[in-house]
Amino acid sequence: MHILVADYVPLANKGEEAIVRGIEDMLSAGRPLSLGLFDDVPQVTRRDTITVFPRQWLFRFEGNSALSGRSRILMQARIALQLRLGLRGLLKNLTPAGPEQCRPLQDFFQRAEYVLVGHDGVFCVESCGIIHLAKKHGKRTGILGASAGISGGRRYKAWLYRRAMEESDFCIFRERHSCESMKQVCRDPAKLRVGPDPAFAMQPAPREAAREVLERHGLYRQARSDNRPIVAVTALEKGRVYAGFRPDLQGRAKQEAHVEYWASILDRLIDKHRAFVLFLPHSVESDGSDLVAAKHVIQQMKAPPDHCAILEQDCGPRLLKAIIRECDFLVGERTHSLIGSVSVGTPFAALTNRRDTRTHGIIGDMCRCEDRIVDMDVLGEHEAALKIMELFERRDAIRESLGQIREGLAKQIEETVRTIKGSRGSAS
Structure with missing residues (x-):
């Protein structure tokens, strides 16, 4: 099974990798699994089950840093306009219309059963374009783990964000503040829900x-x-x-x-x-x-x-x-x-x-x-x-209280897995 985490994921930050490994443990169900993601690498790199693609193939900026600085906001507005006009820009690198050097990414995208965006809070206008493209190619796709709201750049983001949430098979945010913010532009607010950060699901080493x-x-x-x-x-x-x-x-x-x-x-x-x-x-x-x-x-x-x-x-x-x-x-x-x-x-x-x-x-x-x-x-x-x-x-009492919290989180993670898999999960 192939899963594309279509985000910038700097693996030198172990919290970022913990999210990806959590997704791996949530969705593998004992099956061999390959994960794809984007990082600052000069060429395609493999780390056991993870294939790392150059960030520049898909993203102009590093994560949510794109939301700060006047020049970057203007660039995001420009990308948003291009997407509204049907111009894919760098997103064409996911398809055969992209250059030959991106062929490994195109092959991975073609084989991917799931295309996920929003890990570690990251969600931007490119995420909206990725969801739209994945849906057109018959992928099960959606938002998992986002904690970015609609506050900055609302004028140029709202239409794309609304379409992305309509097209998503699931919209799962890792904290309530962002979920409530995104509900402001979603036509079906009930579709949006809060679920545990995937890192909760990652199993520790022995x-x-x-x-x-x-x-x-x-x-x-x-x-x-x-x-x-x-x-x-x-x-x-x-x-x-x-x-x-x-x-x-x-x-x-x-x-x-x-x-x-x-x-x-x-x-x-x-x-x-x-x-x-x-x-x-x-x-x-x-x-x-x-x-x-x-x-x-x-x-x-x-x-x-x-x-x-x-x-x-x-x-x-x-x-x-x-x-x-x-x-x-x-x-x-x-x-x-x-x-x-x-x-x-x-x-x-x-x-x-x-x-x-x-x-x-x-x-x-x-x-x-x-x-x-x-x-x-x-x-x-x-x-x-x-x-x-x-x-x-009070650490002994706190340790005991964490037992019940972990049980509650485990149930929420199971519900998240069922939501992501949808009919595919019930058929497997």
Whole structure:
């Protein structure tokens, strides 16, 4: 079975790959499966079950960055006009009308049973054109995991978005805010619904694989030997969570304030609870690596260096999820590390801000864990540390409560699978 995830998917961000692997686990049903997607690669690349096509073959921009900046908005408006006039632009590369160099993509599109758009919140005017084209070619197609609404660029997007939702076989959003926004332009609002981010469905690697990686680190082995609690951390310096932290600051001043905030929290966990802090590489993108962010935080911490470590190995998302399962607690800014924590039952505290509808929608609303979210634009570092201490001290009760949450999510994932497969699912 072939599934084309017709989005820009930067695989260096393990949250992005977690979504794709979740789709793989949701739809494979034990059958061999090939996934296609788009990333910044110079030529077609294969990674086990994933075929990666050059992003430039289909998209002019990288993800939702297309929605910011006057020049990019104008370009999106131009693309929208072309699509309304029936001009396919780069989308012709999916069909035999495209150039010979895109033949592998054309073959994959022809064989695809499903064409999905909207992963990790990404949804743009090109997504609308992809749905239209896929429908014309008899594919089962739709929106899965989007968290982009109709706010910016409504004048040029509304008609295309309306048509896309009419033509889609399913419209599943990963948080309520975006779903309600898209209902404003949908003729059949009941067709739109909220469902779990596909990363919830991704199975973790075996425990033995996670333990093998962790046991290579002498500091980790010593911490386990000393019966110290292991606290996983995902810290970042890029994206909406970081942008929402102290928006009054920029550049070096913002970075310094951010690491001071983190250092205050982690030093308190170490001092009061003898915690051992393990920084995870949830993204190793060249322009926003979590490894760099972790080093900045450690430099600011007062705790001795043997109280923390950075996992520098480039781990796949299944392995990272398994590693989170081995930890006693997680403090994270990365939404998909929090999704992983919920999925495997590891207690956590989420760091974000009030404007982050993604974390609040997925973790707060869908997972009913709003009390485990720390808005850094509301609480100072001292108040944040106190709240995280309180959550850490309740970790056994939180772990137990996550069991019921996971059961509810599993039922919602099953419903999502039935919706995506439609009659094909009942026939298989």
